Amino acid sequence: MNRTEKVWAVVPAAGIGSRMQSEVPKQYLKIGHKTILQHTLERLASHADIEGIVVALAKHDSWWPELDINLSCQLLIADGGETRSDSVLNALTMLSQVNTDDPWVLVHDAARPCLRHDDIDHMLQTLLTHQVGGILGIPVTDTVKRVDATNTIIETVSREGLWRAATPQMFHLQQLKKAITTATEQGVSVTDEAGAIELAGWEPMMVEGHSDNIKITIPQDLALAQLYLQQQAGEQ
Numbered sequence: 001m002n003r004t005e006k007v008w009a010v011v012p013a014a015g016i017g018s019r020m021q022s023e024v025p026k027q028y029l030k031i032g033h034k035t036i037l038q039h040t041l042e043r044l045a046s047h048a049d050i051e052g053i054v055v056a057l058a059k060h061d062s063w064w065p066e067l068d069i070n071l072s073c074q075l076l077i078a079d080g081g082e083t084r085s086d087s088v089l090n091a092l093t094m095l096s097q098v099n100t101d102d103p104w105v106l107v108h109d110a111a112r113p114c115l116r117h118d119d120i121d122h123m124l125q126t127l128l129t130h131q132v133g134g135i136l137g138i139p140v141t142d143t144v145k146r147v148d149a150t151n152t153i154i155e156t157v158s159r160e161g162l163w164r165a166a167t168p169q170m171f172h173l174q175q176l177k178k179a180i181t182t183a184t185e186q187g188v189s190v191t192d193e194a195g196a197i198e199l200a201g202w203e204p205m206m207v208e209g210h211s212d213n214i215k216i217t218i219p220q221d222l223a224l225a226q227l228y229l230q231q232q233a234g235e236q
Contacts, residue, residue, distance in 0.1 A: 005128065006051050006103035008095060009044045009168070012087035013037055013110035014058040014080020026216055027110040028063040031226045036216055038067060039113035039229065045071035047120050050106070054095050056080040056087035085180050085190055092177040104133070105176060106168035107193050111216040114228045115168070119209040123170055126207050133171035134205030135194045136213065137163040163206050166213055169193040171204070 013027050027037040034042075037055075044050055052074030057064055059079060069075065076098070078091040088107055095105070106123070108115065119136060127134050140162040146155040169192060171179075179196040183189075190196045194204045212228040214221060 005049075006099070006101065007049050007124070008099075008103050008105050008173070009050050009053045010056070010088055010091040010095070010105055010107045011037075011040065011044070011053060011110050012056045012080065012084050012091065012107070014056050014061075014087045015084070015110070025058075025063065029216075029222060031113065031222060031229065035063075035067060036113050036225075037110050038069065040108065040110055040115070041069065041071060041075075043113060043115050043117075044106075044108060045073045045075075047117050049120070049124060051103075052076065054078055054091040055110075056091045083189070084192075085184065085196065088193065089177065089180045089184070092173060092180070096173060096177060099173065102172050102174045104128070104170055105173050106170050107176075108168040109215055112167055112213055113216070114212050114214060114225055114232065116210055116213065116232065119213060120168070122209070123168060123207050127170050127205060130205055132197065132202045132204050133169075133175075134207050135169040135192070136166045136209040137206045138166060138209060138211050138213075139163050165192055165194065166209060166215070167192075169204075171197060175202070 016025055028035045031039060041053060044053055050073055054076045056078045057080050076094055078094040080087040081090055123136055140159045144157040144159050145153050146157055148154050171193060176193055179200040183196045183199050188199060190199065197204050214225060216222060216225055
């Protein structure tokens with residue numbers, strides 16, 4: 001990678017995470033002695049090519065001030081929005097105010113604390129010269145079924161060419177900001193950054209990552225994430 005290229009990370013962390021069945025937002029649940037959000041931020045900040053991170057937090061977030069955050073890169077705080085895309089757009093707007101250039105941005109889920117540095121390396125090596133950008137993902141290996149409203153199977157779907165989208169999702173700041181703004185103005189709900197880029201007519205690339213880059217969604221995921229983090233620590 002060209003070390004003069006600026007790369008920033010954006011972490012939307014304003015969600016409630018209702019599927020965790022917890023009074024505490026899932027990004028503030030703990031794995032070991034640290035919250036999920038701390039693990040995620042430290043994993044990003046410790047990568048040599050990430051210059052800074054913008055975190056989008058919910059207004060009146062009472063958990064964030066209690067954290068002991070000491071990162072090895074610049075940290076900015078943006079206001080979270082009602083949706084993920086709103087939070088990302090707010091973070092991009094803040095970043096554009098402190099950057100006169102147009103850096104690559106890695107948007108990463110707050111609840112994915114097991115991201116490997118070599119997956120970030122793979123993304124940067126693959127996408128740095130790409131015209132659009134792309135996302136980290138995992139090929140679908142399970143048999144996929146389509147069901148109706150009563151959960152009756154109506155079709156077996158070919159998994160050829162199917163991937164599970166993950167994060168980070170890597171695009172240029174101004175391109176992504178424009179794409180999300182356009183989607184919002186059109187009233188289109190996009191669930192990830194690539195969706196906004198696709199809606200704008202661009203064709204992002206899929207980059208294969210490790211399957212242990214899980215998104216913590218349900219209570220059982222906490223134990224699995226802890227196992228993965230322990231395994232990764234043993235590999236270093």
